[in-house]
Amino acid sequence: MLSGRVHPAEAYRQVEFDARVHGASQQELVWICFEQLIGALGTAIHADTIEDRALRSRSLSRAVSSLLALEMGLSGDDPVVLAMRDLYGRARTSILSCAVQFDAERLEQIRGDFAEIHAALSAG
Template sequence: MLRQQNPNEAYRRVDFDARVNGAGPADLVHLCYEHLVAALGTAIHADRINDNGLRSRSLTRALTAITALQLGVSGENSMADALNHLYAAARRTVLDCSLSFDSRQIGTLRKDFEEIGRALQGG
């Protein structure tokens, strides 16, 4: 039996796949930041409307983005250490909020990554 898929989810997946194909490393990092920020925003929205399934899926997408960012860190310098620390703290926050959701913590995390993403884009 075919799995039913939400049209919005299908569109998001097609958009993601199209953007990944041919993207350079910097583009991929920015894409991960975008998806992390969007997933955290959706989790906050889902919590407001009491949609536990959507909140759970959104937190899972956020963890996936964080994992991709962590896997992309290379080198053994202070920048790599700082990024690893940042991503580990973000992972802990998301995991903690998957057990006991705190929209303020998720909102702060979202804002932080939104600001970093903007800085990476040069604006």
């Protein structure tokens, strides 16, 4: 019955995401992007272990989209912005290469790095 349709859990996740984004402050949007990135990488790793290639692909795409949103939110050319732009670009390149040659260890490292940054931003 659901063939060709969005899975109900995915539809719920999208509605929840849209509700969080609508009216969020700039700082909250950054947190949401970090959460989406970290979650998407975790889901991609899990999807690979259960051999669900479609879920793995969707999750990697969601991770790349989160990085692009974070990068688009950067402005200026101070050293911190340049470092973040470089970090996002390198992470995006690594994630895209994992779409061709999956590397769970590399994705887990990226996930851990962004979880640390997210925790530091949340504490500040």
